[in-house]
Amino acid sequence: MLRGNKELWAAFVVMLLITGLYGLVIFLTREIPPAGELFGHGIGIVGFIFMLMTETLYSLRKRSRSVKWGRMSAWLQLHIFTGIVGPYMVLLHTSWKFNGIAGVTTLLTMIIVVSGFIGRYIFTRIPRTLDGLEIEGTLSQEALKQARRLLALWHTVHIPIGMALFISAFVHIVAALYYATFLK
Numbered sequence: 001m002l003r004g005n006k007e008l009w010a011a012f013v014v015m016l017l018i019t020g021l022y023g024l025v026i027f028l029t030r031e032i033p034p035a036g037e038l039f040g041h042g043i044g045i046v047g048f049i050f051m052l053m054t055e056t057l058y059s060l061r062k063r064s065r066s067v068k069w070g071r072m073s074a075w076l077q078l079h080i081f082t083g084i085v086g087p088y089m090v091l092l093h094t095s096w097k098f099n100g101i102a103g104v105t106t107l108l109t110m111i112i113v114v115s116g117f118i119g120r121y122i123f124t125r126i127p128r129t130l131d132g133l134e135i136e137g138t139l140s141q142e143a144l145k146q147a148r149r150l151l152a153l154w155h156t157v158h159i160p161i162g163m164a165l166f167i168s169a170f171v172h173i174v175a176a177l178y179y180a181t182f183l184k
């Protein structure tokens, strides 16, 4: 069961700290950090690593049959934390320009975060144990069936968006490194 909203608070606090750092860099350099220079580049790389963790870790834990490290609910909390903080860092990386494939990647990133919040809302409607197993709760059977159906439908939308996002991110990264970093 995903109880409370600790992970949302943690993400919020970390985003505030990152915003402070971003503001400090603007104050010191008197410019919006360019995407291809030290700060802008660094924050893009770290944010992208967070996004890769979001895409892989929870799914691996969910599907691992032999090793069961940690509770499913904790992995989902980490998924949500890195799924918010990573995209936020990547947003600061863009230097507020959204041309071409990089712009498309940013749009897909924003869509998956919004979709994640919708999924989180549906997910919390279904009563579960801390290890993610569904339990017959106080909800009426009909409402429970509906929430399960909705979550399954949501998965069929959320997962392909994630895949499209990583394909376009990959193209952007290879192109940006080639044209903006190595050819400089």
Ligand code: HEM
Binding pocket: 035, 036, 041, 044, 045, 048, 051, 090, 093, 094, 095, 097, 098, 099, 100, 102, 103, 105, 106, 109, 169, 172, 173, 176, 177, 180, 181
């Ligand atoms: C999902 C993750 C990412 C998104 C959404 C994203 C998005 C963007 C956007 C919108 C820009 C500005 C493009 C413009 O000038 O109009 C940009 C620039 C850039 N990005 Fe990313 N980025 C991501 C990850 C990365 C990563 C991981 C790297 C490097 C390993 C990277 C390297 C660059 C570079 C070098 C530029 C500057 C290009 C230039 O100066 O023309 N990006 N990115």
Ligand code: HEM
Binding pocket: 051, 054, 055, 058, 059, 060, 062, 076, 079, 080, 082, 083, 084, 086, 087, 112, 113, 115, 116, 117, 118, 119, 120, 121, 123, 151, 158, 159, 162
């Ligand atoms: C970079 C951003 C994100 C990516 C790439 C991403 C990717 C994914 C993927 C691939 C799954 C399928 C897991 C599986 O069943 O194997 C998933 C599930 C899920 N995600 Fe995300 N996600 C992101 C952000 C978020 C955010 C911000 C939230 C919440 C606010 C969220 C909430 C959820 C929930 C509730 C599930 C369903 C868990 C389940 O049915 O077991 N995600 N996500």
